[in-house]
Amino acid sequence: MNANYTLLDILNNNITIYNKDTNQLEPLVIENGIEIPMIQRDYAQGRLDDKTIFIREKFLKDIYDVLKSNQEGNNTSLKLDFVYGYIENSAFIPLDGQQRLTTLYIIHWFLAFKDKDDFSAIGLDKFNYKTRQSAKEFFKSINNFENQNKIKKECANNFNKLISVIKNQPWYNLKWDFDPTVKGILTTLTDVINIFSDISFSTLTQAEQKPLSFHFLKIDEYGLGDNLYIKMNARGKPLSDFENFKASFENIISNKTEISKEFIRKIDGIWLDSFWEYSLKSLPQIEVTEDIESITKKCDSLILEIIKKFTEYLYFKNNIGENYDFKDSNLEKIYSSEDNLHLLNSFLDLLCSQNYSEWETYFEGLFSDKKAKNKVSTNQTTLNFVQKIFDKASFSHFENLLFFSWLNFILRKQSITITDDLKDFIRITRNVINNINQKNKTSLETELRTDYYNEIIEIIDKIDISNPYKKLDLNSFSSRKRYIQYEINKYDLFKDDNVRKELLSEFEDHPTLRGLIFNFDLSPYKNEEIENIVANYYEMFRALNYRDIIRLLLCFGNYSVKLGNSNLGEFRFFGQNEKWHRVLASPDGEITPNFIELFKLFSKSKIENWNEFVENNVSNYIQQYENNWLWYCLKNEYKMILDHPIFTKNSENKIEIFYNQSLNSYHNNPFVFWFRYHCPIEIKKNIDEQNSSAQYTNYSRLYLKNGVQLEQYNNSWLIYNLNIDFKDSRIYYNEEKGYFVLECQNLIADLIPYIELLNTTNRSPSTLSKKLLTE
Template sequence: MNINYTLLDILTNNIFVWKNIAKEHIQIENGIEIPMIQRDYAQGRNDEKTAYIREKFLKDLHSVMRESQNGSDKYLNLDFVYGYIENSTFIPLDGQQRLTTLYIIYWFLAFKDDVSFYENGLHLFSYKTRQSAKEFLKSLNKDENIEKIRIETEENTQKIVCTIKNQPWYNLNWDYDPTVKGILQTLEEVSKLFSDISFETLKEKRPVNFHFLQINEYGLGDNLYIKMNARGKPLADFENFKASFENVISSHKSSKFFIEKIDGVWLDAFWKFTIESFNKTVDVEQDVSKFTKRCDELMLSFIRKITEYLYYKDNIGRNYQFNDVAIDIIYSKEENLQILIQIFDLVIGLGYNEWVDYFGDIFSEKFQKDRIAINQPSLNPILKIFNNDNFSHFENLLLFGWLNYIAKADSINVTSDLKDFLRIIRNYINNINQKNKTSLDSELRTDYYNDILNTVFSLSISNPFQNLNTTPVSFRKEYIQYEIAKYNLFQDDIFRKDLIFKIEDHSTLRGLIFNFDFTSYTNDELQNITDNFYSLYREVSYQDIIRLLLCFGDYSINVGYSNLGEFRFFGQKGKWHRVLASPDEEIKSNFEELFKIFSKENISDWQNFIETKVSENIESYKDSWLWYCLNPKYKTILDHPIYTKNYENKVEIFYNQSLNSYHHNPFVFWFRYHSPQNVRIHINESDSCAQYSNFSRLHLKNGVELEQINNSWVVYNLDKEFNHSSFKFEEERNCYILSCENLIDELIPLVEVLNLYESNSDI
C-alpha cells in the first residue's frame, strides 16, 4: 500500500504493493472500469444536496491544487480506494464517485493544455453500468473528436459541454443517461473553476492522492460492495460526530465553548439525565457501556432536534435531514452555534425528573386554568427528543416557538408571558387548516415552516398579546389580527382574560373563536355564556344541540358535492370543530342570538330550555323537512346529521360523507328504524336504503315502493284498479300520489293498507 497513489498511477499501470520486504508491481494494463454492480455517477446529479457536496468537493480539490501550483507542499488525501484486478483492469468497489470526479478534472486539464490523452492513459477510463455511458466515454476519448472540440472551443473552454453535445457523434439519447448527464454537469463546473490549474501540476506535484487496496487475495470481490453499503447510518457514532462537528465550527469564536462544554458540564448533566431516565434503581458499573451509549444518544438526539429548528429558521430547505450537508450549512453561521450552546446551557438547568413535570405547567389536554389546552393527551417535547420520538407538525412548531422564547429570554422559567406566547402560536397554527368533509384538518407542512417561524420571531416575549402587530407578518396575517381582536376583549382585565381563554380552550374551538362576538358583554354575562357553553356540550346530545341551533336559522355548512347534490353538515359528537370554527362563518348569527340568551342566566334544565325554544321557532320551518328534525317525535332523523340536497329539494341523509355508504331519505329512515312495530313488520328494510348516486325509497314486502317528493308520497307498483280515497292516480306519471300535511303521521295507518294490496284486487 502507498499513500501517494493518484488516478494517473492506475491509468498508466504504475501501482506497486509491498509483500513482505519485496515491492511487487500490479498489472493494470487496461485502466479502470466501473462495474455493472455500481450505481451511476451520482456526484454529478443536480439536486440541492448533491450540488452542494459537489461544489464543496471541487473547491477543496481546486484549493489544494492551486496551493501546490504556487509552491506549497500541501496535499489532499481522499482515503481508501478499494477494488480488485480482473483481466488487467482495475474494478473499483469503493471510490467510484471520487475517481470519476478526478477523471473529469484530469480530462479537462489535459484537454485545456493540449496534453496527450493516450500517453497519460485517460482513454482507459470506462463505465460498464450502462452501454450508453460506455459508448459516450469511448467517443469522448477519441483523438479526432478531442481535436475537433479543441478547435471549436479555442477562444472559450467554458463552452465545452455545449460543444460536446453539438458534435455529430453525440447521441441525443445520452441526455437520459444519468452518468452521462452527471459527467457533463461536473465538467461544466470544472471548466469554470479549474481553468487556472495546469495538468503538469497535477501530474508532477501529485497534490491529490489516495490509499489503494487490492482485495482479490481476500476472496471478497463483489460481495464486499454489498457489505460496505450496509456499514450503518452516518453520524450514528457520537464520537465521530463530535470530531466532524468540531471541524465544521473550528473557525468560530464560540467553538471553544462548545468543545469544553460537550465534554464537561453538558456531559455531566446528560449523564445524570441518563441515570434518572431509568425507572428503577440501576447499577451503572455493571454495564457502563450501556449507559454511555444511552448518554450519547440523548445528547445527539438533542443536537439533532435543535439543528432541525435552526434549519427551518434559516429557510435552508423543506426536507430536513441530519447529515453533513445540513450541518455544514447551518453551523457555518456562528449565530446558530451560539443558539445551540445557549439552549444546551438552559436545558441543563433542570434535572431529568424536573423536565418530566415542566411542560405539565404549560400544556393540558383539555381546559385547565393557567394552562394551554392542546386537544391531545400530552406534550413534553424534551422527553420526546430524548426518546427520539417523531413530532407532528403541530408539536414541532410549538417546540420551535418555545425554543425561540427561551433563547430570547435566556430563561426557561414558566411565566405568564411564556404561556401567552405559546397560546398565540397554538391559535395561529390551529388556524392553518383545510376543510375536509366533517373536520378541519391541519394544513401544516414543512413548506410553511419558515413563514410560520418568521411570525413567531415577530412576537414579543414581553406582554405578547399587548405587543401584537400585523406589520411584520406576511403569512396568514388575518390570524394574528384575530389575536389582536381577542386582546382588545380583555386587555388588562385578568378575570375577563381567563374567561376568554377558557372558552377558546374548549375542544370544539381549539383557540378559534372568530365566529363569536363577545364585545358587548359584561364579565358576569361572559361568565354565564362560558358556563352555559361548556354545559351545553357536556350534557346535551348532539341531536338536541342541532335542534337548538336550528331555532336561529339553518346554519348547516357545505362540506362537499356529489351526484346527489351538495353535502351539508349540522355537527356531530366529536366533530363540532368543523362547524364552530368554520371560516365561512355559517354559525355566526346563530350563536349571536344564542349568546344573548346564555348571557342572562345559567341554564340547568336543558331539556325544558331546548323544547321551549323549539316550540317558539318550529313553525318557521313549515313545509321543510327540517320541521320534522325539530319536532321531538321525529328528531331521531338527526342521528344522521349529514345530508345532500339537490335542485329538486330531494334530500338524502348520511352518517358519514361517502356515497359508498348506505344513505336514506329522512322519512324513509324514520320509517325503517323508528316507526311503530306494527308498521315496521311490513317494511322491506334491506331495500329501504340506497347506495352510490341513487335516491332511496320505502319498500314494502309486497313490492310496493314509496318515494317522498316535497309534501307527497309517490307510490309505485300499484295497478290502476287500486282504489283508495287517500290516494289519487296521476296519469302523467302513471302512479298514485298521497298528498300530506304530515308525511309521517298520515302514512303510518296507510302502510298496512298498501301492504295488503295484491295486483288486480281492490281494497
C-alpha cells in the first residue's frame, strides 16, 4: 500500500506493492489501465438530484482549490482515501473508488484535451467501462486520437461548445443520451469546463508534489474479489444528506469565532436532542429499541429541512438571486456573514425551545382558515409552517412570505410567544402580500414572484415589532407605499379602540376581501353601526345567492368591473360565487359608491328578512334602469339572466352574456338566454335551442324550429325568415331593412304570446327554396 499514487500512476503502469514473501517492493503489471467492471453501478456523481449536485460541487471545488494553489507555487495536496481492487487481464478492476476515479478521469481528460495533442502518451486512453456496452463505446470514442483532434478543431478553443460538439459527432449514438453513465460523464464534464478552465494539465504532474493522490490496495491476492465487494456494500451505510451537509458546512464556517463554535457544539448537542424528540413523537409507531435507524434518519431529515428553509429566507433577505438552491456556493455567500450564522443559531434555539406537541398546536393560536377572534385569517386550510417543513411540503409564494414575516418577527423579538404585536405584524404583512396582485379575467391573481421577495422582506423589516400599527411611518418605506397607506388609514379608524379594531379585523378577514378593504369607507360610523355593517356583510353572502347580491348592488348603480376588450365590446363582470374578490377588491374602485349607499342601510340594524330587503330596494331603485337591459336583471322573474354574469356591450347597445370570459365560449343575448333556458315548457318546445347561441364575434338570435329568427334590438324584436304575407296588428314589415319588427314594452312578456304563432307560420319562400336546394 502506498499513499502517493495518482490516477496517471495506475494508467501508466507505475504501481509498486510490497511483496511479503520477498520483503521487497515490486512493480505491479497494469498494462491495460483501468476497467470498471459490470458488477459496479453506473457513474452516479453526474446525476442531477440535489444530493448528488451537492456532493459533486464540493468534490470538484476541493480539487480545484488544491490545483489552483499548486499552480500558484504552493505545495498542497488532497488525499483521496483508499482505492481497492484487483488485477485481471493486466487491468486494474476497482471495487471501491469507482466514482472518485471516474471524476478524476474527467478532470484529467479535459485538462489534457485543452493542453495536449496526444492522449495516448499519458495513458488516458486506458480508462474504460464494462457496465454497459453503450458506456464502453462512448469511452472508446472520446479516447480515440482522430476523434479528439476533430472535436478540438471544431471547438476552436471555445470549450463552452465542447458538449454540443461531442454530441454532434457522427460516432455519437443518440441512444447514449439515455445511458446513465454517459449522461453523468457529460454533466460532470460541463461542471469541469466551468471550473477548471484556468488550470493547466502540467499542474497534475508536478514532480515535487502529487497534488491528488490516494492509497492503493490490491486485494485479489487474498482471494476476496467480487465477494468482498458485495459484502462491503451490504455492510456499508452511506452518509445521510444531513451528515454530508454538516461536514461541508462546518468547513464553510470554520474561520468564524464563537458563533461557529456554538453551531458546531449545539448541532451535536441540545439541538440534536430536540430533533430526536421530534422524531420520536412524529413516529409513534416505532419502538426505539427496534428501529434506531429509522429514528436517526428522520431526525437528520428534520434538522436538514429546517436549515434549508431558514437558509431560503436568508438567501432572499440578502438579495443573492431569484432562484434559491441549497448548495455550497450559496451557503458560502450567506454564511460568510457572522450575522447570518447568528440568525441561524438564534432560530434553532427558538425552535428547540418548544417540544413537538407544542408545535402541533402553536400556529392554531396565530392563524385561522376563516375569521376567528384574535387570529389572522389565511383563507386556506390550517397553516402550520413547522409541520409543512417537516413534511417537505411545498410552500406557495403567499405561504413563503408569511413564513418569512413570522421569522423576521421572532428573530427580532427573540421570542416565539404569540402576542398582539405578532398578530398585528402578521396581519399587516398579509394585507401587503395580498395587495400584490393583477387583474386576470374574473379573479385577482397573485403577482408574487421570487424576484419580489427581497423587496417584500425589506418592507417587513421596516415594520416595527412593538405596536406595529401605531408606528407605521410612510416615510420609512421606499416601495409599495400605497399598500402601507391603506394600513395607516385603517389604524386611524381604530387607534386605541380595541373593540373597533376587532370589528375591522373581522370585516377584512371575510374571504371576499382578504384584508383589502380600501374600497369601503367606515369612518362615518360608530362602533355599534360598524357591528351591524359587518354582521350584515357576512350574512349577505350566507343568505343570498349571487344573483340576488348582484341585484341588490345594482340598486345603487352599475358597478360592473371591466375585464378587457373584445370585438363585441368591453368585457364586464358583476361578480359570482368564489369570484367576488375581483369586484370588491378591485384597485379601480368601481364598487365604492354602491357600498357607500348600502352601508347606510346596513348600519341601521341587523337585517332579518333578506329576500324582503332585496325586493324592497329593487322596487325603490329599479326605475333608473328603464329601457335598459338591467331592468330585467333586477326583476325577480327574470333574474336568471344573471346566471351568466359577464357581458359585452357595443356602441349600438348590443349585449351578449357569458359564463366565462372568452369569445370561444358560447354566448347569448340576455333575452335569448332567458327564452332558451328559463321560459315555460310550452314555449320552449318551439325553440331551436342548439342554434340559439353564438360563438366568436357573432351575435346570438332566438331560433324557432321552423327557421324563423328573432334578434333583440333596443326595445324591439327584429324577425327574419318570416313570409312577407304575414299579417299582425303589432308586427309590421320594414321594407327598407327586409325584416319584421315587434316593438315591445316588455321584451319578454310581449314576445311570449307570439312564439308559437311564429313557429307555425310559413317561412319566406326564399328561405324555403334555399333549404330545398341544400336537401
